[in-house]
Amino acid sequence: MAAERKPTFFQSLAAGGLAGTAVDLLFFPIDTVKTRLQSAQGFVKAGGFRGIYKGVGSVVVGSAPGAAAFFSTYEAMKHSIPLHGQLAPVNHMLSAPGRKTSMYGASTSSFKAATLVLQHDGIRGFYRGFWTTIMREIPFTSLQFPLYEFLKHRLSIYLDRKPLYAHEAAVCGSIAGGTAAALTTPLDVLKTRVMLDLRDPSKQQVPSLPARFRQIYVQEGAKVLFAGIVPRTMWISAGGAVFLGVYEWAVHGFMST
Template sequence: MAPFTLAVDANSSFSLSSELSNKKMQNLQLEPKRFFASVNAREEKPFDFLRLLFEGVIAGGTAGVVVETALYPIDTIKTRLQAARGGGQIILKGLYSGLAGNLAGVLPASAVFVGVYEPAKQKLLRTFPENLSAVAHLTAGALGGMAASFIRVPTEVVKQRMQTGQFNSAPNAVRMIVAKEGFKGLYAGYGSFLLRDLPFDAIQFCIYEQLRLGYKLAAKRDLIQISSALTGAITTPLDVIKTRLMVQGSANQYKGIFDCVQTIVRDEGPSALLKGIGPTVMWIGIGGSIFFGVLEGTKRLLEQKRPENQARSKLE
């Protein structure tokens, strides 16, 4: 039996190679340009809602408490600057006034925010095209902010009333606010809060996630701090309005957001809308770095504690 031979024509081989090269170039040309960092969530582990919810609640609550405790004095100075009408002197005593009551609200609020954000983010990343990951992050940030607002607003109202010296304890503040203004008094400035914090949360988390995907968070952490600080500076006027509406109490000096803006500009000048911009930039800039650092560290720790990962480490 004659031996089997395979004849290869050099011209045919070159022609086949050229066709494959042309097809590859066509595929590259057809591939859409991506203007945002992308992630293929469909190739990752199956969607585990309860696990993501649990780890998000723990990580978010831990990060929120650490940031509030570390930077509370800066936040108090900011609040007093924004609440002061005209050129009133700022008192620097009692900078930790209301911290305990504030932490009682910050813990569940931060837990709810991240607890909603993480599952929503993963679900949206599996729904949206890869090149629209930024839209998924924006949407998840807004959903997390909306869910947490029901806890954050009463917490902010009580905190800022105590920071400005209206009450000496959180329980007393809640009791007196409800007695004089009704339950709605705990949600004073809710509209201005959403106007400021929903876009802020969405933009901040979107920037954070995009930088994390594109450049690795550990290498570009300083850029996250700058982006957070710039966002805080831009939204300072909204923060001033929120503070004035929250601390006015039953006096009802301002009838709403637009009336508040008009009154401040008329009585104190446009520059009053930028009160506290220095502490705001410092608080949000440093706080953003601490928050995301603690958040990621806690998430990594919880991931290592998963049964499947512990079993894998034992085998190794």
Template sequence: MEKDKRNIQIIEWEHLDKRKFYLLGVCMTMMIRVSVYPFTLIRTRLQVQKGKSLYQGTFDAFGKILRAEGPAGLYRGFLVNTLTLVSGQCYVTTYELTRGYVSRYSSSNTLKSLLAGGSASLVAQSITVPIDVVSQHLMMQQRQGQSMGRFRVTTTGQAPPPGRPRPPPPRLFWGQTRDIVAQIFRADGVRGFYRGYVASLLTYIPNSAVWWPFYHFYAEQLANLTPKDCPHLLLQAISGPLAAATASTLTNPMDVIRARVQVEGKSSIRLTFRQLMAEEGPWGLTKGLSARIISATPSTIVIVVGYETLKKLSLRPELVDSRHW
């Protein structure tokens, strides 16, 4: 009994009531998105800016955006970004199904987590990248028609060209989104919506593949170091941010390149890397890392606690008493 309580049991896909799991999962994911989106926006702007031309760091960017653009400025592109809820559910489903498939051939939790995390990210990114491309361009929009990206939406307050009437006020969501979508399509065609797809895969597949094994590793180590009656949910809540910080640090260089490829319209990962190194040196590869970790820490705690709680709440009735919280 002592051994069972100390070991953190992983709830697998076949243990779940799927209807409960999906319904509660969508609600949980939306709450997480609302809480961490401002830091996602800040991270993207920090990664795209040249040097420290506009923002000195995460908190400087937060203050400047809040003063210049108001609270709404921290949520530019948010409604478009919520469409990635679909990819989130596809990610979870792929992760759990892949774990189940790999378990037929191997009992190694590290191998199952590695392959399942990578596969889940591949599926999710194929859905997410077009949404990310549009939402990131919306993130780059500032007041008075300024933009940090290639495209900008029509806004009030701009002087119209000579002989032309002043443009109408922007439609805050669909109007701006349609402007960006049309400009991306005119400039690059359908391929424009998958700009940075390879860079995204090279960023998020390793990130996901690394996060899950480290998450289980940290949870197991903490379980061995703490009393057997220590709540497993607490250990998992600590393990999540540790794994996120580890994965973020390892994959941040590719994340910087991905953001630049998608927002600046570059077509070559290698040339983007060379330009970044020439302009800013190796430190350029760490841009946005603090914002990434700051956004990942609370979100990962919420995700881990929410996800593990979600799985426990979604357990089939006959298995409820077999899991220690």
């Protein structure tokens, strides 16, 4: 099997930017529907299917640099951490920092949402749900990328070829993303509830994350912790195929020029 070339920092940076923009533009409506399904006020009151592209401007602005930073960091760490063979999954877990874009609500424009955040919470409002996002993204990427690399490795052995074509890597990315998405849905529900909670912590008591999690489980049932699992799994499974497929296509294109 031929040795696989490693992309440079700038090749990973550019390919990651393309991948992030592509996946967020294509799958933004599914994430909007998922967020509204998880809202405590209910899907219809949260906006239903109306304006499912509202807020896309803020996502596009953040998607390219976010994905670019992610892949350039991931590739650099993946090839520098001295863990290989049976310890390779640990290498991939350590190399994969979280990379997702979060919305403040899902039924208003980016500018109007930003105005509401400033009015209600000030600058700190833009960081609402930060820790729950981190809490969700670490388990998510710790599952997604080791599984993605494992599937690519097994497929390369089966095909006796490296590197994989973009569509082959996309299939691996789809399976890995969908699996990680389904398993981390309860953490995503918790993140959504925190971000959509407009109570002012300085004026009234806001429950801690464990208390909020228990409250959802006791008052609404375990089923609610998996609200939105179908669109979330669909979105990230399909998004994983596009995200990682476009990245592999772009980075191999840059490396061949």
